[in-house]
Amino acid sequence: MSTVLLALGLVMIVEGLAYALAPSLVERMLEMLRSLPESAVRQVGWLVVVSGAILVWVAVNTGAG
Template sequence: MATALLALGLVLIVEGLVWALAPSLLEDLLAALRSLTVEQRRLAGLAALATGLVLAWVGVSLGAG
């Protein structure tokens, strides 16, 4: 449970930094996402999911958590 809270906290820190430090860049990113089709967004989400799983697996393999 503590590891899940740590992971969620780190995600929120990164998200908060983007909103705080580069709000106009975030607006550009959102506009670019709106121009993608639903299928392209779904594939991007699946790619992010797969990347996250690989990174989590590597982290656990190296001894984290």
């Protein structure tokens, strides 16, 4: 359970930094996402999910988890 809380905390830090340090960039990215077709946004979402799963797998198998 502590590993899940650690992961969630790290995600919140990264997300929060993006909004705190570059809010205008976040707004531009959101506008760009709105202009893309839903299928492209879905593909990007799945790419991020798979990349995250791979990173978690690597971390666990190198002794980080």
